[in-house]
Amino acid sequence: MIDTTRAGRSGWLVLAGLLLGAAPALAAEPNGEWMVADGVAKVRIETCGSELWGVVSWEKVPGGIDQYNPDPAKRTRPTLGMPLLLGMQQxxxxxxxxxxxxxxxxxxxxxxxKLASPDQLELQGCVLGFLCGGQTWTRTAAALPAQKPSASARPATAKPPARGTTGQAAAAPADGVAKTFETVKDVCTAVAEATGLPVVAEQPAAPASRPPAGGSRPVPR
Structure with a gap:
């Protein structure tokens, strides 16, 4: 005679083990370093207050500036360190x-x-609420800041100018250029400086910090 009780119990144990093994993937968060779809930039995503913000942490082509900003006074600011993902709430x-x-x-x-997997982030943007397009970013290691050459180092061979990732033309070393964000607070400080919002890493954002219906969030410009 087959002990169905024992067999059933064993089946539940196997199922429970599979579910526990899948838990880390299901619990993954977008926080971290991401390479954009075309590989020209990395974006660091962190939680500031109760929202996710993403700032440019690395550019393949250095020297990009925010030249199309609606505010003429800010069209010379660097795109490196600039917020791209703004106030993402779950x-x-x-x-x-x-x-x-x-x-x-x-x-x-x-x-x-949203996370398609722990290492794949799907992003979708919309114009007028219905004309939408998207891309997939890949989780990556944080970029290291460029090292200063030593006095004995050979000068690099000059390269022709290349179009910046989000700004004007600039010379493009192969390893790009990075901005160091050592802590979450560093990211949130960059967000606060760019937007003027009192964004902090330690405390939840106040409900009033969310723009009213029909209003708009201060753009990092």
Whole structure:
């Protein structure tokens, strides 16, 4: 006679083990370093207050500037260290809604992000709420800042100028250039400086910091 009770118990134990093994993947968060789809930049995503923000942490082509910013006074600011993902709030399990700033045209769009896997981030941006497009970012290691050459180092061979990732033409060393964000607070400080919002890493954002219905969030311009 087969002991169905024991067999059933064994089956539940196997199932429980599989579920526990899958838990880390299901619990993954977007926080971390991400390479954009075309490989020209990395974005560091961290939680500031109760929202996710993403700032440019590395550029393949150094020297990019925010030349299409609606504010003429800010069209010479560097794109390195600039916020791109703005105030993303969790709207559902594995979904965060907010805005994305596009320095290639100076416009801000509604957007959402979600994890397709622990190392794949799907981003979708929309114009007028229905004309949408998306791309997939890949999790990557944080970029190291460029090292200063030693006095004995040979001068690098000059390269022709190349178009910046989000700004004007600039020379392009192969390893790009990085901005060091050692802590979450460093990221949140960069966000606060760019937007004027009192964004902090230690405390939850106050409800009033969210723009009213029909209003707009201060764009990092």
């Amino acid at each position: 709207a559902a399990p594995n979904r965060w809604d907010g805005e994305i700033y596009n320095a290639q045209n100076g416009k801000t769009y509604t957007a959402n992000i």
